[in-house]
Amino acid sequence: MxxxxxxxxxxxxxxxxxxxxxxxxxxxxxxxxxxxxxxxxxxxxxxxxxxxxxxxxxxxxxxxxxxxxxxxxxxxxxxxxxxxxxxxxxxxxxxxxxxxxxxxxxxxxxxxAVPERPDDWWQTGVAVRFCETRLAVQPALAGIKHLNRLEQVLARGEWSDPGTAEGVMEAMDGRIIEATSSNLIIDQGDHLCAPATDDCGVDGVMQGWLLDRAAASGASVKRTAVRRADLWQARGVMLVNSLVGLWPVRTLAGHPLPRSPWADRLQDELVRAGTALLPAVVRS
Amino acid sequence: MxxxxxxxxxxxxxxxxxxxxxxxxxxxxxxxxxxxxxxxxxxxxxxxxxxxxxxxxxxxxxxxxxxxxxxxxxxxxxxxxxxxxxxxxxxxxxxxxxxxxxxxxxxxxxxxAVPERPDDWWQTGVAVRFCETRLAVQPALAGIKHLNRLEQVLARGEWSDPGTAEGVMEAMDGRIIEATSSNLIIDQGDHLCAPATDDCGVDGVMQGWLLDRAAASGASVKRTAVRRADLWQARGVMLVNSLVGLWPVRTLAGHPLPRSPWADRLQDELVRAGTALLPAVVRS
Missing domain, CATH: 3.30.470.10 (Aminotransferase class 4, branched-chain amino acid transferase, N-terminal domain)
Structure with a gap:
């Protein structure tokens, strides 16, 4: 053991x-x-x-x-x-x-132990792919973090390239929901957006905290259905979870994405509050 | 433990x-x-x-x-x-x-140990309900018997009345797929039918064995999409699994169903071959 x-x-x-x-x-x-x-x-x-x-x-x-x-x-x-x-x-x-x-x-x-990741992933951002494994629509289990995680295991098993940090998962109907072990925050310019989790996906604790922080500093925050086009048109996409805090997405399926100004602001909040295992926190 | x-x-x-x-x-x-x-x-x-x-x-x-x-x-x-x-x-x-x-x-x-069930359930048949919990559509996991069984746990938790033997589960789109811990065989008069499990449900081992036995004795067997109407119009509905063998469905959601002549024929096969824990096998 x-x-x-x-x-x-x-x-x-x-x-x-x-x-x-x-x-x-x-x-x-x-x-x-x-x-x-x-x-x-x-x-x-x-x-x-x-x-x-x-x-x-x-x-x-x-x-x-x-x-x-x-x-x-x-x-x-x-x-x-x-x-x-x-x-x-x-x-x-x-x-x-x-x-x-x-x-x-x-x-x-x-x-x-603290998971080891390249400092780069926080600084310049991460390379992310789309997963072929889709999330089943199941309102009875949506939002909660239950132990039935085979979809995530299959999705995470789709790649072994250590340069790819995460995989974005779509619901069976094509909506973007989350990544295998992180949630999305999408900067749409005039608002920050999180994919709805009414019938699919996990309500992210870190995502909720960061969106509350953003709202407190004046951002408009929405939970909506998200499609691939919303990611391509975004002012920036961020991956967040309770361990790493926030990674900006540098490339999605090989295509560069812009870096949201919210990435630095929210990372600063995380470091100031010491809320997650960012390099600037762990090495302080 | x-x-x-x-x-x-x-x-x-x-x-x-x-x-x-x-x-x-x-x-x-x-x-x-x-x-x-x-x-x-x-x-x-x-x-x-x-x-x-x-x-x-x-x-x-x-x-x-x-x-x-x-x-x-x-x-x-x-x-x-x-x-x-x-x-x-x-x-x-x-x-x-x-x-x-x-x-x-x-x-x-x-x-x-051998699970204890009333002899009645094999002889006159079982009372069955519809479950409110639906099965998510997920081709990546369909057919196999994996350890992610929360849908079945939630569905089986919907009733505690010991007189109800099983609950029939529908897919998110309304197709009838299986019961919480058994599969269906539906006698449509001119053929025996099993719900397709391409994108949902478990391929039943006992169901497969019984359908093969039925086909060997001349039955026409089909795997198709099944709706509630197909159950109401059937010449009989049977629940099957590897432990109990076969139970005829006596009532579905309180409404009596006819008893398929295949119920007796297939139970006879099971007893002759000693393939499951029917009372006539366990007490032999």
């Missing part, structure tokens, strides 16, 4: 394993969050817990107490910089797919 | 746990099969392994050797009657969703 025992808690105890009857493993029956740790603190904590709890409620899972996570964090002694994954599954039990009437959830808390 | 150590093998050894970094738990990144054990033998073995291996290939997973499963079965000493679950995950490793270039799969082999 790769998981280091002193960096993981399972159901509030040190541990690196789960039962093979756990419904997380059997059916992907659960939700998770991935957070940045900066200055020994998990970042955007309340927003991540809010999404996790929304996911639990949508799936009919009991919501773990916030005290459970706090106790795990206290026991783990968080590093100065790193990542944190929280997972909740429906635990064991039930007959086949039928969820048990009183599920005993499994909670997993894991620390990990 | 519920799993009994003498009834489970993980990676060819006795075991009841998997690492929390296993991609099966992290992303539902894998496939599985559920088989009936009759007379100490797994039933429809080759068909189940064929589907499992097709699933591995579709997901880019290394195909475990058939010898691995055979060695597990030999070590487990199968009961006279029971169930068997085989699971393959992409194991640990990879950076986020990116699959590792040389994955070390996790294989899990588990024996379980």
């Amino acid at each position: 790769n998981a280091a025992r002193d960096a993981c808690r399972v159901n509030g105890e040190p541990g690196t394993v789960a039962g093979i009857d756990d419904r997380g493993l059997r059916y992907g029956d659960g939700v998770f969050e991935t957070l940045a740790i900066v200055g020994h603190q998990p970042q955007l904590w309340t927003r991540h817990l809010d999404r996790l709890e929304t996911g639990c409620r949508r799936l009919g899972l009991p919501v773990p107490s916030r005290g459970r996570w706090q106790a795990d964090l206290a026991a783990l002694a968080l590093p100065r910089f790193g990542t944190l994954r929280l997972t909740v599954t429906r635990g064991e039990g039930g007959r086949g797919y039928a969820p048990p009437t009183a599920p005993q959830t499994t909670t997993i808390t894991q620390c990990g | 519920n799993a009994a150590r003498d009834a489970c093998r993980v990676n060819g050894e006795p075991g009841t746990v998997a690492g929390i970094d296993d991609r099966g738990l992290r992303y539902g990144d894998g496939v599985f099969e559920t088989l009936a054990i009759v007379g100490h033998q797994p039933q429809l073995w080759t068909r189940h392994l064929d589907r499992l291996e097709t699933g591995c290939r579709r997901l880019g997973l290394p195909v475990p050797s058939r010898g691995r499963w055979q060695a597990d079965l030999a070590a487990l000493a199968l009961p006279r009657f029971g169930t068997l679950r085989l699971t393959v995950t992409r194991g640990e490793g990879g950076r986020g969703y990116a699959p590792p270039t040389a994955p070390q799969t996790t294989t899990i082999t588990q024996c379980g």
